[in-house]
Amino acid sequence: MTNIRIGVIGCGAIARRRHLPEYAYQPNVEIVAVADTNQERAEEMAALYGANAYTDYRELLQHEGLDAVSVCLPNALHAPVSIAAMEAGKHVLCEKPMAISIAEASAMIAASETTGKLLMIGHNQRLMLPHVKAKEILDSGVLGRVLTFRTSFGHGGPETWSIEGPGGWFFQKKLAFIGAMGDLGVHKTDLIRFLLGEEIVEVGAFVGTLQKQDTDVDDNAVCVLKSENGIIGTLAASWTYKAKEDNSTVLYCENGILRLIEDATYNVIIDFNNGERVLHQMGKVATNDKQTESGIVRTFIHHIATNTKPSISGEEGLKSLKVILAALESAETGTIVRVQ
Structure with missing residues (x-):
């Protein structure tokens, strides 16, 4: 070759x-x-x-x-x-x-x-082994329908790992366009679309700068998302989770709860309604400090x-981008925004 x-x-x-x-x-x-x-x-x-x-x-x-x-x-x-x-x-x-x-x-x-x-x-995110396993579990039907979810991605901010440090392009709106919501929130938007197998159609969001200094982009975002079939959930993106990175997702389903990257040892956990618990260790998850393939x-x-x-594909990237753009519009207008 x-x-x-x-x-x-x-x-x-x-x-x-x-x-x-x-x-x-x-x-x-x-x-x-x-x-x-x-x-x-x-x-x-x-x-x-x-x-x-x-x-x-x-x-x-x-x-x-x-x-x-x-x-x-x-x-x-x-x-x-x-x-x-x-x-x-x-x-x-x-x-x-x-x-x-x-x-x-x-x-x-x-x-x-x-x-x-x-x-x-x-x-x-959709290629991470715990998320691949989660997709397999959800598609199997063993947990029934997803009813609600919560997903978050937060760390101490790009100054902790980017080559430019504080004041770099991540913090400049003309170069970054968007802060934590674009850096981390778009990851979780794409993941939720992938796991649910359906599109997000409505967004309500608070997007703002709570702590970072000398920047004109957001450092925190909290969103409520609604899917085309009525699944509702929350998405949080943050550059102020300083003590410990959070990359977790929890899906609450008809027959139990699917917990992803919550536990340090078992990064896929199923808690069934009957009390049964199934634990999976699906490889190591990349963090800013410890990158994996x-x-x-x-x-x-x-x-x-x-x-x-x-x-x-580009089409998939656009669908995830549309959700974060709707979140920005929601934060600016104080209204629930329908995704274009």
């Missing part, structure tokens, strides 16, 4: 901790180019992975023989750079949220269709090798 030649655009924390090492781990994959406006960062990663370094992504896209790129940039740059990459003939794995508007996300999808290049969004890069490479449309 011919090696798949990869470029990574953006050499910040997500590229260093996830994309680059996961590409390097894959057989038949060659990291040939990296780009970052910070020349030192680009050269550091290029030296580490035996790649060429660029400070302009447009020059990287002209690199001969490049098959695909990861777009690991601030949110406001996802759409223009992804579209440019597809128009240059490259498959694209783009970090989440995929764009900052429905129009931008739609343009990315259109570019994929026009160029015939694959577009995948980095929603790794996310499955995103492996899945992207599989789709390139087999020329198949990604399950976490």
